Amino acid sequence: MEYQELIEKHFDGNLSEGEASLLEDLMQSNPEIKNEFDFQQDLIEGLKSKRKSELKARLNTVEIPAVPFFGTMTGQITIGASAVGAIFLFGWLMIQFSPNEELEAVSETSPVVESEAIASKENEEAGATIEAPVVTIDTSKETGSSTKNGVKPTVKETADNKSKKESEKVVSEPTPIKPVQPAIADSFTDEKVRVNVNENNTQELSSLNDLKINNTLDINNITNKRKFQFHYQVRDNQLFLYGTFDKGVYEIYEVNAKESKRVFLYYNKEYYRILLNHKKVLPLEKIDQDELNEIIEALN
Amino acid sequence: MKEAELFERIKKGDEDALEVIYKKYYRMMTKLVLSNNGTEEEAKDIYQEALLVFWQKSVSGKLVLTSKISTYIYSICLNLWRKELERKKRHSYEEKDGVQHMDLEAKEKARIVLGCIDQLGDTCKKVLMYYYYDGLSMQDIAEKLGFANTNTAKTKKYKCKKKLDEVVKTQYSKSDFVD
Numbered sequence: 125m126e127y128q129e130l131i132e133k134h135f136d137g138n139l140s141e142g143e144a145s146l147l148e149d150l151m152q153s154n155p156e157i158k159n160e161f162d163f164q165q166d167l168i169e170g171l172k173s174k175r176k177s178e179l180k181a182r183l184n185t186v187e188i189p190a191v192p193f194f195g196t197m198t199g200q201i202t203i204g205a206s207a208v209g210a211i212f213l214f215g216w217l218m219i220q221f222s223p224n225e226e227l228e229a230v231s232e233t234s235p236v237v238e239s240e241a242i243a244s245k246e247n248e249e250a251g252a253t254i255e256a257p258v259v260t261i262d263t264s265k266e267t268g269s270s271t272k273n274g275v276k277p278t279v280k281e282t283a284d285n286k287s288k289k290e291s292e293k294v295v296s297e298p299t300p301i302k303p304v305q306p307a308i309a310d311s312f313t314d315e316k317v318r319v320n321v322n323e324n325n326t327q328e329l330s331s332l333n334d335l336k337i338n339n340t341l342d343i344n345n346i347t348n349k350r351k352f353q354f355h356y357q358v359r360d361n362q363l364f365l366y367g368t369f370d371k372g373v374y375e376i377y378e379v380n381a382k383e384s385k386r387v388f389l390y391y392n393k394e395y396y397r398i399l400l401n402h403k404k405v406l407p408l409e410k411i412d413q414d415e416l417n418e419i420i421e422a423l424n
Numbered sequence: 425m426k427e428a429e430l431f432e433r434i435k436k437g438d439e440d441a442l443e444v445i446y447k448k449y450y451r452m453m454t455k456l457v458l459s460n461n462g463t464e465e466e467a468k469d470i471y472q473e474a475l476l477v478f479w480q481k482s483v484s485g486k487l488v489l490t491s492k493i494s495t496y497i498y499s500i501c502l503n504l505w506r507k508e509l510e511r512k513k514r515h516s517y518e519e520k521d522g523v524q525h526m527d528l529e530a531k532e533k534a535r536i537v538l539g540c541i542d543q544l545g546d547t548c549k550k551v552l553m554y555y556y557y558d559g560l561s562m563q564d565i566a567e568k569l570g571f572a573n574t575n576t577a578k579t580k581k582y583k584c585k586k587k588l589d590e591v592v593k594t595q596y597s598k599s600d601f602v603d
Contacts, residue, residue: 170537175557
């Protein structure tokens, strides 16, 4: 068998072991045979390379359907991030603009309200009422000190207390009244909060014509709003107080006149104005005693 | 199209069926490389190489498929990509000078051979490529190219090969590649 035939059989894959051994010996002993073998190998490699290139070129013309954006990893990450973002945004909006849910949560802890009747004599001509959801007023004594147009605090709320509709008081004495700081219970956690009013205060209270003590506003304290640390909002006949208030006692005074109504917050020995005709969250603005008196006088 | 039918068509050297498979498994196969530090181009290249291995083995009748086509191709992709990663790792340790010198000579020879193949007629090219790359039998080549019979295919292959030998040898002589 000539070496050309052996080489051909080799590249056809039909070489037997004996023939392979023979070809190996021939190539080692004769460089010409080795060169011919290498030459044939170059040709066949070239043919294989050519064919491979043709097939690849054909495959490259195949149109691969584009993966939908949501099918790609980038798309999935984007959609996932968007969904998470939307959830957070939704949650944030719910927290910011839906305090009612928190109200319900807070309402579960019903406050204990103790109230005591003040000397109540209803004046038919009186138009102003003071609402006192959480009040205990002692009117046993009477003093001569009085301040024109003063308002006697008759309402007390704590962070734990609210909705005290059962405590309605009527105050009627035609003498000027003066705001009286309530005697707050020793502990903020004390469920019973008393407001002690001395006789002088009683007189002052009664200076408003026919003051009625009613409970119309539900008060809710919201402490988890970073944005609002000392703010309020009046909505749906509810007062939302934003802030921790040092976990202390605050009081809400509602003064009802014939045609208008004013509400004040008493906290840390200061009075703050509560505007009822704003639904937005507003900062609590301090008002001094004189201004408070003027407001009350204006209500009469 | 069912997988068995596709495989039968592949075994007969049906290039349209190859395109169908290529399209069908493209995302699945390239994802393997893409998710293992490969580029889109590398992923495509590996998949095409794997698919052509599958093609060669199927057409030459050397493959007895015992799994799904996708499983078989996937395993080839996996092996090829592992080899490629190893090659990349080795590449930085090799002495590039010697390798480059050998590559240049081999590349020049390959360029000459490819040029000579292009000089052949279309039928000659097909006969030789089908025979040496695809591994088609003479009978299949005869059927595929519409020859009268197997002997015609054998004769054609002999003549075409001889012609290529002559053309390449002439070109090698001009480039001093022949002693």
